[in-house]
Amino acid sequence: MVTQKDVAGKAGVSFITVSRVINGEHNVKETTRIKVQKVIDELGYCPGFAGKALNSGKCNTIAVLTPIPFDEDMRMFYLMRVLSGIEKSCREHDTDILFCLSPEKKKEYDYLRPYRQRKVDGIICIGLKDFPDILLKELMLRKLPCVVIGDRPQDKAVSWVDTDNYAAGYNTVREIWKRGHRFIAFLGIPSSLYNANVTDRENGFRQALRTLGSSENPDEYIIRADYEPAHIKRLIAEALKKMIPLPTALFCSTDSAVPAAVEALEAAGLRVPEDISVVGFDGFINKMYYKLNIATNLQPLPEMGYRAAEILFEHIENYGTPSVREILQVPFMAGASLAAPKSTSGYYTHDF
Amino acid sequence: MVTQKDVAGKAGVSFITVSRVINGEHNVKETTRIKVQKVIDELGYCPGFAGKALNSGKCNTIAVLTPIPFDEDMRMFYLMRVLSGIEKSCREHDTDILFCLSPEKKKEYDYLRPYRQRKVDGIICIGLKDFPDILLKELMLRKLPCVVIGDRPQDKAVSWVDTDNYAAGYNTVREIWKRGHRFIAFLGIPSSLYNANVTDRENGFRQALRTLGSSENPDEYIIRADYEPAHIKRLIAEALKKMIPLPTALFCSTDSAVPAAVEALEAAGLRVPEDISVVGFDGFINKMYYKLNIATNLQPLPEMGYRAAEILFEHIENYGTPSVREILQVPFMAGASLAAPKSTSGYYTHDF
DNA sequence: CTGAAAGCGCTTACAG
DNA sequence: CTGAAAGCGCTTACAG
Numbered sequence: 001m002v003t004q005k006d007v008a009g010k011a012g013v014s015f016i017t018v019s020r021v022i023n024g025e026h027n028v029k030e031t032t033r034i035k036v037q038k039v040i041d042e043l044g045y046c047p048g049f050a051g052k053a054l055n056s057g058k059c060n061t062i063a064v065l066t067p068i069p070f071d072e073d074m075r076m077f078y079l080m081r082v083l084s085g086i087e088k089s090c091r092e093h094d095t096d097i098l099f100c101l102s103p104e105k106k107k108e109y110d111y112l113r114p115y116r117q118r119k120v121d122g123i124i125c126i127g128l129k130d131f132p133d134i135l136l137k138e139l140m141l142r143k144l145p146c147v148v149i150g151d152r153p154q155d156k157a158v159s160w161v162d163t164d165n166y167a168a169g170y171n172t173v174r175e176i177w178k179r180g181h182r183f184i185a186f187l188g189i190p191s192s193l194y195n196a197n198v199t200d201r202e203n204g205f206r207q208a209l210r211t212l213g214s215s216e217n218p219d220e221y222i223i224r225a226d227y228e229p230a231h232i233k234r235l236i237a238e239a240l241k242k243m244i245p246l247p248t249a250l251f252c253s254t255d256s257a258v259p260a261a262v263e264a265l266e267a268a269g270l271r272v273p274e275d276i277s278v279v280g281f282d283g284f285i286n287k288m289y290y291k292l293n294i295a296t297n298l299q300p301l302p303e304m305g306y307r308a309a310e311i312l313f314e315h316i317e318n319y320g321t322p323s324v325r326e327i328l329q330v331p332f333m334a335g336a337s338l339a340a341p342k343s344t345s346g347y348y349t350h351d352f
Numbered sequence: 353m354v355t356q357k358d359v360a361g362k363a364g365v366s367f368i369t370v371s372r373v374i375n376g377e378h379n380v381k382e383t384t385r386i387k388v389q390k391v392i393d394e395l396g397y398c399p400g401f402a403g404k405a406l407n408s409g410k411c412n413t414i415a416v417l418t419p420i421p422f423d424e425d426m427r428m429f430y431l432m433r434v435l436s437g438i439e440k441s442c443r444e445h446d447t448d449i450l451f452c453l454s455p456e457k458k459k460e461y462d463y464l465r466p467y468r469q470r471k472v473d474g475i476i477c478i479g480l481k482d483f484p485d486i487l488l489k490e491l492m493l494r495k496l497p498c499v500v501i502g503d504r505p506q507d508k509a510v511s512w513v514d515t516d517n518y519a520a521g522y523n524t525v526r527e528i529w530k531r532g533h534r535f536i537a538f539l540g541i542p543s544s545l546y547n548a549n550v551t552d553r554e555n556g557f558r559q560a561l562r563t564l565g566s567s568e569n570p571d572e573y574i575i576r577a578d579y580e581p582a583h584i585k586r587l588i589a590e591a592l593k594k595m596i597p598l599p600t601a602l603f604c605s606t607d608s609a610v611p612a613a614v615e616a617l618e619a620a621g622l623r624v625p626e627d628i629s630v631v632g633f634d635g636f637i638n639k640m641y642y643k644l645n646i647a648t649n650l651q652p653l654p655e656m657g658y659r660a661a662e663i664l665f666e667h668i669e670n671y672g673t674p675s676v677r678e679i680l681q682v683p684f685m686a687g688a689s690l691a692a693p694k695s696t697s698g699y700y701t702h703d704f
Numbered sequence: 705c706t707g708a709a710a711g712c713g714c715t716t717a718c719a720g
Numbered sequence: 721c722t723g724a725a726a727g728c729g730c731t732t733a734c735a736g
Contacts, residue, residue, distance in 0.1 A: 001409070001470060001494070003729060014707050019731065029705055044493055046468035050411065051730030053402040054712045057353070061450070061471070070436035071654070080432070084422035087451075096466055098413070099439075099449045114448050116398035118353060119413070141396055142353075259641040289611040291643035302423070355713060366723050371715065381721055403714030406728045 002045045011039040022047055053118075062090065062312060063098045063120040065111060068127045074256035075127070077284040078301060082126055082149055085305025093313050095121075115144050122312045124149060124305075129194055131158065145315035147308040151195045152325070159315065159323040161308045165197045168297045168330035169204025169251075170211075172279055175295075175332050176249045177212050180340045181277065184209070185221040185247035187236070187257055193226055201253045201281060221247055229260035236264035246270075248341035249277040255285035258294055262337075273339040283333065295335035300328050354397045363391040374399055405470075414442065414664060415450045415472040417463060420479045426608035427479070429636040430653060434478055434501055437657025445665050447473075467496050474664045476501060476657075481546055483510065497667035499660040503547045504677070511667065511675040513660045517549045520649045520682035521556025521603075522563075524631055527647075527684050528601045529564050532692045533629065536561070537573040537599035539588070539609055545578055553605045553633060573599055581612035588616035598622075600693035601629040607637035610646055614689075625691040635685065647687035652680050 004015035004022075011018070013036060020028045021036040022045075028036075039045075053059040064086060068079045083097075090097055098120050100111055112135070114120055122145035125131065131153035139146050140157065148160040176184055186205045189198045202222065209218050223239045225232040240246065250265065252258050258280045262272055270276045272292060283298035311324045356367035356374075363370070365388060372380050373388040374397075380388075391397075405411040416438060420431045435449075442449055450472050452463055464487070466472055474497035477483065483505035491498050492509065500512040528536055538557045541550045554574065561570050575591045577584040592598065602617065604610050610632045614624055622628045624644060635650035663676045 001729090005729080015730085016707060016732095017705090019729095020706090023731085027705060032705080044468075044490075046465075048729060049469040049471050050402050050405040051712085051728080054406055054714085054729080055731045057712080059402065070432045070439060076428075076432055080422045080428055087422065094465075096471065097451045099451045113398075113446075116396075117401040119401050119448065138396075285641075288640045289637075289643070290641045353713090357713085367713090368715085368723060369721090371713095372722090375715085379721060384721080400713060403712075403728085406713080406730085407715045409728080 001048060002043045003048070004045070007036065007039050007043055007045050010043065011036045018045075019047075057118070058121050058316070059119065060094060061096045061098050061120045062086075062309070062316075063100050063114055063123040064126065065100045065123055065128075066126040067129070074284070074288075077287065078282065078299075079126060081284070081301035082305040082308075085302035085307075086124060086309045087305075088302070089306050089309030089313070093309075095313070112138055115139075115142065118142075120144075121316045122146060124308050124312060126150060131155075143319060145312055145319060147312045147315070147324075149304050149308050150197060157323055159311050159325065161304045161311065161326045161328065162197070163299055163304070163330045164327050165200035165330070166204040166207075168281070168332070169201035169253075170208040171204070171332055172201075172251055172281070172297060173205055173208030173212070175334075176251065176277065176279060176338065177208070179277070179338065181247075181249040182214065182341075183221065183243075183245055183247040184249045184251060185223065185239070185243060186218070186251050186253070187232070187261055188222060188224045188253045190224045190226060198253050205251060225257070227256065229263075232257055232260035233264040233267070236261060237268060240265075240268050240270075247276065249279065249338070251279045251281075253281050255280040255282040255294070255296055258285050258296075259290065262292070273337050274342070277339055277341070278337040279335075280337075281330075286335070293336040295338035296333050297330045298333050299330055303328060353400060354395045355400070356397070359388065359391050359395055359397050362395065363388045370397075409470070410473050410668075411471065412446060413448045413450050413472045414438075414661070414668075415452050415466055415475040416478065417452050417475055417480075418478040419481070426636070426640075429639065430634065430651075431478060433636070433653035434657035434660075437654035437659075438476060438661045439657075440654070441658050441661030441665070445661075447665070464490055467491075467494065470494075472496075473668045474498060476660050476664060478502060483507075495671060497664055497671060499664045499667070499676075501656050501660050502549060509675055511663050511677065513656050513663065513678045513680065514549070515651055515656070515682045516679050517552035517682070518556040518559075520633070520684070521553035521605075522560040523556070523684055524553075524603055524633070524649060525557055525560030525564070527686075528603065528629065528631060528690065529560070531629070531690065533599075533601040534566065534693075535573065535595075535597055535599045536601045536603060537575065537591070537595060538570070539584070539602060539604045539613055540574065540576045541605060542576045542578060550605050557603060577609070579608065581615075584609055584612035585616040585619070588613060589620060592617075592620050592622075599628065601631065601690070603631045603633075605633050607632040607634040607646070607648055610637050610648075611642065614644070625689050626694070629690040629693070631687075631690055633682075638687070645688040647690035648685050649682045650685050651682055655680060 004018040007018045008015040018036055021033050068075045100114055125148045131148055131151055136155055148158055150162055152160055152162050188202045191199050206218050223235050225235045252261050265272055265276055272278050280294045280296035283296050285294045307326055315321055356370040359370045360367040370388055373385050418431055420427045452466055477500045483500055483503055488507055500510055502514055504512050504514050540554050543551050558570050575587050577587045604613050617624055617628055624630050632646045632648035635648050637646045659678055667673055
């Protein structure tokens with residue numbers, strides 16, 4: 001490895017002068033600078049980062065911590081879009097991304113090692129089911145700046161960027177209702193499986209129905225299934241039998257449930273959207289060459305990543321800055337899977 | 353940051369003893385070890401990696417260099433599957449992954465900075481169109497171990513892991529032919545856009561047709577389009593007019609072209625697979641909820657990533673080890689998009 | 705404008 | 721079994 005000393009020797013100056021030239025300091029004679037720069041170019045010298053890191057305590061690297069497995073196709077989309085935003089910000093800050101999977105299943109893996117080792121200046125967490133307490137304590141102990149994406153840890157000290165899931169859930173029902181639907185079902189996820197986000201969508205769904213004046217009890221139209229397509233299909237098949245009258249629209253709390261949901265509906269003899277409309281949430285289903293263009297809610301994932309990174313850099317440059325909480329809006333996207341129901345029975349007079 | 357000195361002070365030993373305990377050396381009295389370990393636990397001491405890196409010249413990090421953008425949906429699948437294999441190997445070697453995009457478009461970004469800075473011990477390149485000469489020279493200059501995935505750099509010094517695209521192309525034609533097809537078209541990519549892989553698939557296609565005794569000139573059945581769906585559709589529409597007789601099967605050199613290709617065929621009034629069979633290459637199209645189960649070739653992407661990382665670790669531990677070249681096979685996957693053609697005119701007597 | 709000194713946190717010989 | 725010394729590559733005061 002070429003070091004400052006090598007350059008210094010060949011240029012006939014001390015290594016300190018080389019350091020000055022590399023860092024663009026002004027207290028260097030112009031002729032010296034040129035001479036040194038020439039040797040730097042000849043030798044291809046580039047300052048090793050370890051020496052610098054040891055000095056400054058900074059390594060210009062941030063970690064992305066996520067339990068999302070690389071081979072899970074739908075959730076990967078979420079991760080990748082967020083990453084693209086993080087990456088943009090990192091590029092602007094000359095910072096690299098250390099990629100740390102925190103496997104959901106393989107608990108024995110010590111995913112905090114890179115942080116303990118001070119291999120990163122800060123950390124962005126994505127898709128953690130719950131923000132673990134141990135993690136929080138470690139972060140505090142080691143004064144490691146941290147920003148969480150897609151969750152809202154209680155602790156005041158943690159910054160986060162999230163979307164307004166309640167408003168999006170509410171608004172989605174409005175959009176469905178506006179088109180004439182009155183019996184709307186909701187496909188969620190058990191709260192034990194994910195964080196409050198999905199519950200918020202469900203709460204928005206409930207509140208919207210209350211506000212819009214539905215006399216129906218929404219509970220009977222709410223299904224909660226885990227990520228497994230088979231599970232989704234079975235629960236929908238069972239639920240349909242109990243929903244009287246049949247819903248004319250199904251709001252899926254995540255796009256990744258849409259294919260299985262549509263299959264289940266079709267298996268029950270319902271055509272989408274002729275017999276039942278389907279709306280998703282997240283916004284990547286239509287990138288997947290799915291057979292049907294799905295109305296959905298477009299999460300601003302790259303923006304979330306970008307903002308999270310920007311906040312993180314602020315914390316890094318200025319440890320102790322008050323924590324930041326940002327809530328981004330989720331625009332509704334119309335799509336072929338959402339149409340007016342066959343029989344509208346005059347509800348259209350309801351004004352919007 | 354808690355350092356060896358802090359531990360040493362509290363435990364009443366020198367920091368060297370702390371180093372010994374941390375590294376599990378044997379020349380430490382048992383009672384001392386226990387005493388020191390207790391303080392380590394109390395203080396939550398973990399050796400910072402910068403000091404170690406400065407000493408050993410190693411940082412237990414490898415870089416993944418790729419021009420594949422995070423937001424390009426189909427190619428991302430390729431990248432992620434490869435990454436999952438790399439990640440597995442890294443975990444076994446207690447190594448972290450530094451993620452470096454080398455943007456295809458934004459040339460001004462200095463994607464070699466992390467390597468020059470010795471921020472990584474080695475580098476895995478994925479999806480580079482051509483392995484750039486400058487990159488190679490830099491790697492040699494800085495003695496940075498490197499393994500390339502999905503390409504075969506000429507230089508003897510570079511290790512790579514690739515798939516047998518020629519054999520897969522050849523075998524695919526056999527599979528199609530076996531089912532009775534005699535007029536088979538090929539959708540490739542201009543050689544200027546990608547590396548020899550796609551050309552190899554095309555060569556396998558050609559050779560298979562020659563061997564199987566097709567009297568047709570395959571040139572008229574070969575289309576080359578870039579990644580743009582619009583481009584693919586236009587070229588297929590034009591090509592179909594010139595193919596006489598019409599092909600009864602289309603072999604797409606990559607799954608990412610399949611949706612556009614099928615659209616083009618359907619726009620021309622051809623049903624898949626009733627009028628024309630379609631076969632892909634890569635193996636992720638069927639993960640995308642595509643409307644049709646596609647016959648394709650399943651690239652062993654996680655294995656490629658895993659092997660590449662294993663080879664890289666060998667190079668890192670033992671710089672100067674002869675370069676390794678590995679070629680993995682690509683199994684053919686039958687699917688609903690490949691069926692027997694409507695009229696078979698007695699070709700079935702051909703023996704396999 | 706330039707360099708000698710000290711130190712960042714660690715490890716590796718070398719003495720005792 | 722334990723510690724003092726030197727050094728990894730760099731930067732930051734401090735002298736001159």
